[in-house]
Amino acid sequence: MSELPKEVEEYRAKVRDYAQKVVRDYAKQMDETNDGGDKIVKDFGEMGLLGMKVPVKYGGLGLGELAFAVATEELGAESGGASHSLHTQLNAIQLLVSVGGDAAAEWIEKGVKAKEIYAVALTEPAAGSDLGALQTTAKPDGNELVLNGEKIFTSAASFSTKMVVLARTSGNPGDRQGISLLLVDSKTPGVEVKKLDLMGIRGAGVSYVKFNNVRISKDSIIGKEGDAFRGAIKALMVSRNGYAGIAVGIARGAVEEAINRATARKQFGKALIDQEWIAFNLADAYIKVEAARLLTWRAANLFDKGVEALTEASMAKYYAAVTAAEVTRTALHIFGGHGLNRGSKVERLYRDAKIMEIAEGTNEMQLMAVSRTFQPKK
Structure with a gap:
């Protein structure tokens, strides 16, 4: 495939224009300060970029994965950090769509408009590509869950409003069952965030996150409990x-x-x-x-x-x-x-x-x- 559909080509031109007029100058500042991804994400929301592959019924454009690949290329040509910031938000929204579906419609629509900025808290010090090995737990206590664990390389965490978190609500590390997707307010007491000083994709808010007896509602579970893997x-x-x-x-x-x-x-x-x-x-x-x-x-x-x-x-x-x-x-x-x-x-x-x-x-x-x-x- 060497040619793009007309609507994707038009979308590509829109993203390229933004990348060359805004990101090109802003990229150096993001890199030097290791900051600024929140502005970029808000711009994405205003431009409609965060809805590019989201189904229309959730307020998206439904353009699909080809538009996603094209957009990340255009932004990446100017800044890996800016392009990674787009990727993070669409990754978070895709998780909400894939695991939660209609039950997560409110949060999907807010993500599309950048009314919520999501961090993606999946990777752990001892669980990277092997998600089944994750050790973060969310144990029931009355009508609440108590969240404990560590996440590393959590994109957008330093400026997020919500975190999309994978945690174990039952079972043991190594089990694929018992893993749930949670939506956690980033300012909840017990959530600790430390921005990492990475060599690249700077400004994207990549951080270390610790959950220390974080109390959240059971309604924080997205989709079916224990079935998010x-x-x-x-x-x-x-x-x-x-x-x-x-x-x-x-x-x-x-x-x-x-x-x-x-x-x-x-x-x-x-x-x-x-x-x-x-x-x-x-x-x-x-x-x-x-x-x-x-x-x-x-x-x-x-x-x-x-x-x-x-x-x-x-x-x-x-x-x-x-x-x-x-x-x-x-x-x-x-x-x-x-x-x-x-x-x-x-x-x-x-x-x-x-x-x-x-x-x-x-x-x-x-x-x-x-x-x-x-x-x-x-």
Whole structure:
């Protein structure tokens, strides 16, 4: 698939305009201060970006996964942090849709309009890709639940109004049953948030969160108690392809910067781009970005057709992440010493790119997922 439907192409133009007019200038500030994602999310709500793949009945646009992949690319070309902020909100809303459905309609609609800003509290110090190993508990006490545990790499937590939390309401670590999705007010007594100082995707509010005897209503459970695992995994597998879109954007942004630099910079009497090894390296990078985009669009298109394209999403996420890491490194080489300056766009994109190989499932997890398609059934 190399062409976009008309409505998605129009949407892409809208996001690109915002990315280049607002995010391009704002990205450096987000990176330097490790702050500012709340403004970006509120902008997304006003523009309708948070409803792009949300069903129309919940106040969304229903454009689907292809629009999501396109939007994350456009934002990623300017800032991994801004694009990650979009991804976080859509990830949270997707969890509410997947696990809660109509019962969570109020919270889905508020998320679409950015009347609520959600943090996604899933990963724990001892439970990353293996969600079944999570140890955070929500134990009943009368009409309430008492929430205890730790979450790490909780996106948007530092500026969220609500947290979408996976916790164990029954069973033991390792069990897939007994896991519930909770919606917790971020200001509830006992919720402790410490923003992390990550190397990349800065400004996205990624934080360490501790729940210390947090008392919440049993009505905080989204969907059926103890039955959130399957819906959560489905939502996360779909969102993986959005992260591939971020990586494609980061890689594309780096290639564009490198081409501009190689065209303008003269060395030994001619432009860098006229040096064969420079031109060939740029050509190689350009091809890889195009290939990563096509893999991402293919998976998104399959999802939009109702196909459970989890293998295709893993392929896209893996290849896009590797491409982002390789291409940003190439761009840094072309910039030479100027690219090493803290705060230069290629230096920032280089740091953002490394996150792509780890977040939303490491490269190794993607390879494991893909390898299952050809391993003998046991």
